[in-house]
Amino acid sequence: MSFENTNKNSLFKILKYAKKNSAYYQKIFTDNQIDIKNHDDFYRIPFLNKSIIREEKNNIMAIPNSKNYIGFVTTGGSTGEPLGFYTLGSYDAEHQHFLYRMFGYSPGDKILAMDGSVIPDDLLEKGVLWIKKSEKDIPYGSFALSSQYLTNDNKSLYVKYIKDFKPSIIRGYPSFIDSIATYINENNIELGLNIKGVELTSESFFDYQVENIKHAFDTQIINQYGHAEASVFGYSIDDTLTTYCSPFYGFTEIIGENGIHVQPGEIGEIVVTGFNNYAMPFIRYRTGDLATYDGIENGIVRLKRILGRTQDYIYTKDMKKILLTAIVFGRHYKAFNHIEKWQIEQEIPGEVVFKIIKNEDFSQEDQIELQDNFYDIANIKVYFEFVEDLPLTKRGKSKLLVQNLPV
Numbered sequence: 136m137s138f139e140n141t142n143k144n145s146l147f148k149i150l151k152y153a154k155k156n157s158a159y160y161q162k163i164f165t166d167n168q169i170d171i172k173n174h175d176d177f178y179r180i181p182f183l184n185k186s187i188i189r190e191e192k193n194n195i196m197a198i199p200n201s202k203n204y205i206g207f208v209t210t211g212g213s214t215g216e217p218l219g220f221y222t223l224g225s226y227d228a229e230h231q232h233f234l235y236r237m238f239g240y241s242p243g244d245k246i247l248a249m250d251g252s253v254i255p256d257d258l259l260e261k262g263v264l265w266i267k268k269s270e271k272d273i274p275y276g277s278f279a280l281s282s283q284y285l286t287n288d289n290k291s292l293y294v295k296y297i298k299d300f301k302p303s304i305i306r307g308y309p310s311f312i313d314s315i316a317t318y319i320n321e322n323n324i325e326l327g328l329n330i331k332g333v334e335l336t337s338e339s340f341f342d343y344q345v346e347n348i349k350h351a352f353d354t355q356i357i358n359q360y361g362h363a364e365a366s367v368f369g370y371s372i373d374d375t376l377t378t379y380c381s382p383f384y385g386f387t388e389i390i391g392e393n394g395i396h397v398q399p400g401e402i403g404e405i406v407v408t409g410f411n412n413y414a415m416p417f418i419r420y421r422t423g424d425l426a427t428y429d430g431i432e433n434g435i436v437r438l439k440r441i442l443g444r445t446q447d448y449i450y451t452k453d454m455k456k457i458l459l460t461a462i463v464f465g466r467h468y469k470a471f472n473h474i475e476k477w478q479i480e481q482e483i484p485g486e487v488v489f490k491i492i493k494n495e496d497f498s499q500e501d502q503i504e505l506q507d508n509f510y511d512i513a514n515i516k517v518y519f520e521f522v523e524d525l526p527l528t529k530r531g532k533s534k535l536l537v538q539n540l541p542v
Contacts, residue, residue: 138382139434143174145410146386150177153416156197160418182390182406183420185218189475189494196221198414205414209471210363218364219472223414225365230381231274234359234370238304238332247300248276249307249315250337251283251462253512259284265296275306282311282458283512290318298326305333305352306359309340310458316344316351330354336361339441345376360441362424366409366417369438377429378438385409387436388419389428399430402442449515450540452485457513459536468508470501478525480537486516493521 150171153160163169163181170176188195198205200221209219235246252266265280278300280293293315297305305312312333319326330352335345336359345356358376360369366385369378380387388396389403397403405422429437448456459479475492482488489505491497502519509515526534 137433142382142386142434145383146174146177146408147171149408149410149416150418152413153197153418157195157416159191159194160416162194178396180419182394183417185423186475188218188220188417192220192415195415197416198223200414202414208363209468217468217471217474217477220364221414222365222412224411226384226411227361227365227368228274230368230370230384231359234334234357235273235304237370237372238334238355238357240304240331244272244303244331245278245301246272246276246304246306247297247302248279249282249305249311250279251308251458252279252281253283254281262292264289264292265300280307282308283462285311285314286455290315294319294324294326298328301328303329303331305330306336307334308458309335309338309344309348313340313344313347316348319351320347326352328352332357334359360438362422364407364409364417364420364422365412366407366420367405367422369441378426378441380436380438382434384411389426389436389438390421397428399428400439402427405438405441448542449479449481449487449513449536449538450484450542451514454484454542457515462509462513463535468501468504470497470504473497473501476525477535478537479535480539482539484540485514486518488518488520490520490522490525492523492525 154164154171164171167179167181169180193200198221200207205221205223207219208222209217232240235244248268252268254264254266258266264284265278267277268275268279269277271277280296285293297315312335318324332355333348333352334357335348340358349356355374356371356376358369358371358378360378360380361367367387368381368384369387370381371378386408388406389401390406391397391401391403402425405424405426407420407422408418409416409420425442427439427442429439431437448458449462450456463479473494473496475494477492478490480488480490487509506517509517
């Protein structure tokens with residue numbers, strides 16, 4: 136079955152909507168003489184990025200932000216550029232349900248999240264390392280095990296919880312799940328569970344981790360790719376873990392450094408156009424993530440490997456590893472909306488320096504929020520350095536973490 140026409144029709148629909156309702160896109164289309172009925176003209180639309188969104192937020196809006204039925208989301212950003220934006224019309228739950236059905240999900244199956252959830256102190260004092268997330272398992276799990284509190288001494292408690300909870304599906308951070316899988320494998324633990332699948336999300340991952348997890352949980356692995364901007368939903372369908380980008384969710388391009396779409400086998404930046412955010416359309420949005428393009432078939436874009444996710448760590452005073460995905464990408468700080476760009480640098484265990492390019496709305500409250508959260512969650516002291524610019528990598532990207540500890 137080909138979804139090419141479905142994908143192009145959805146693209147035309149969001150372009151038509153943006154042209155009618157967004158002052159920013161009205162100007163963009165007029166200035167660049169874009170005929171939205173001509174598909175070739177789509178590729179002449181200038182790219183959208185985080186900087187433009189921050190500067191043009193009010194003009195991009197297609198629905199007034201005074202409407203109480205639209206949501207506001209902040210994201211930390213794996214390239215160190217936090218962002219706040221408005222949303223309406225995400226279909227994540229439907230796509231997650233589709234993925235679980237591919238696993239063999241049946242009503243009543245329990246889904247366990249293994250993520251960076253924060254556990255209240257009163258529960259931690261009782262040795263509870265998990266927290267209730269939702270009354271329903273779909274789409275993200277009813278309970279979550281937290282990566283925040285994992286140590287070599289308490290891994291047995293995590294394994295015991297998994298055995299007692301008896302999940303049918305596990306979804307979460309690859310590095311966290313791999314750490315538990317390694318413990319299971321090294322200690323020859325038999326879980327005695329019928330786990331239908333493990334979904335890896337929010338991070339890039341390595342082949343050895345996939346094999347580790349597959350062996351420990353005796354199940355299939357699936358890869359899921361997406362982001363808070365809700366413009367792409369990718370998933371794998373077999374052991375190759377090739378990512379298929381949903382033709383119902385958005386229009387996906389892989390763009391080289393020359394601004395032109397790459398060829399199969401080449402690496403480029405993932406650029407997406409979301410079909411469902413009617414509050415604030417993102418058209419040709421540069422995600423900052425890199426991927427190896429694997430071609431397109433029947434309107435479905437394939438990615439061989441997504442390269443732009445991080446598994447970097449910062450370290451506590453006693454050299455405990457803290458996963459940035461959990462403490463930054465897994466959180467939605469209000470301060471993110473008031474930061475142009477930032478970088479975390481570590482020279483001393485238990486301490487980090489935030490180098491921040493702030494906007495005029497950045498306040499003492501934002502500073503306190505970041506300090507308190509990093510200390511409360513990870514026992515990391517935060518110092519601030521406000522700067523005018525930040526160094527870029529050889530690929531021209533910002534690096535969120537500069538880790539100077541000899542680890």
